[in-house]
Amino acid sequence: MVFIFSIIVAFVLGTIIGSFLNVVILRWNTGASIAVDRSRCFSCGRTLRWYELIPVVSFLVQGGRCRSCGSRLSWQYPLVEMGTGVLFALVVWLFPPLSSLGALADALYFAIVSVLMVIVVYDLRHKIIPDIFSYFFAFLAMVLIMLHASVGIFDWWTLAAGPLLALPLFLLWLVSGGRWMGLGDAKLTLGIGWMLGLNAGGAALVMAFWIGAIVGIALIIVHRMRLKSEVPFAPFLIAGTLIVFFTGLTFTSLALFL
Ligand SMILES: [Zn+2]
Incomplete structure (x- = not known):
């Protein structure tokens, strides 16, 4: 029971990290700040509210469109969020954090799969x-x-x-x-x-x-x-x-x- 709960927690954490990875992928080398700016719609520039930033859920609820201007949002958002969630869940499922060392290893694996996710999507977008x-x-x-x-x-x-x-x-x-x-x-x-x-x-x-x-x-x-x-x-x-x-x-x- 605790084990299943920890896998679910890892999945949710992964989707939240995934939405941050989307920001890194989109703003890297564009001169925009990664940490300070709130997320905005790329079409109308409106700052997104907290309830529009819930990983995966917001995209599905809004039908993949901006709530203000109705322009299409990229499928990259929910895919990276879901993908990172699944990878985090797999880490905890296949390498259960049974000791403090195991937990440390899992944290390191989270960081590694996050960097790999960024590299995959960045390479697909920019071929570099x-x-x-x-x-x-x-x-x-x-x-x-x-x-x-x-x-x-x-x-x-x-x-x-x-x-x-x-x-x-x-x-x-x-x-x-x-x-x-x-x-x-x-x-x-x-x-x-x-x-x-x-x-x-x-x-x-x-x-x-x-x-x-x-x-x-x-x-x-x-x-x-x-x-x-x-x-x-x-x-x-x-x-x-x-x-x-x-x-x-x-x-x-x-x-x-x-
Ligand atoms: Zn918009």
Whole structure:
């Protein structure tokens, strides 16, 4: 009973954090303040009231439109809020905070999935990953390594996994002159390696290329033509990372499966 309650609390917390992540995604690099300004409608500029800022619920109640001017609100709002809520709930469900150390780990996981959510949506919108997001993710993954080390779990391979897994993506970027792979994807993979270690991180990369291939083929069929615009790769990298993180899949288990 307490466990189910804590999963629900995590979900609600996730939707609230998600609405903050929307603000970060929309205002990053626009010169607008992230913390001070109240949220406004992008069309009519009216400041939103508190009851228009309830994650997911407000969007559904208002039918996806601004209450003042009736202009359509982006689906990004409820999707990021719901998505972050689901990820937070999964963290608490799959890694129950049974000790203070477990609670600390879950708080760190909340921060990590939040940064990854921002990177996915930002890359989809702008086809670029701001360096600071990737470096912040790599920093959080490093904190996770230190948290594990504090209870005697440490492996040099985990430390090496960041650069080792980023290397193939870096080479793809180098060889193709940035056409097959962005340098931002290699920087992102640094954090993926440190977060998951070599074995699980390797599985995340394989998953990313599989999901990328499936989505790429689907896009070609749907549009009945060659893909001209470059497809952002970070969403696939992060999808692979989260699948591996939540399922405990490793490169070894993936190889056995094949
Ligand atoms: Zn409006």
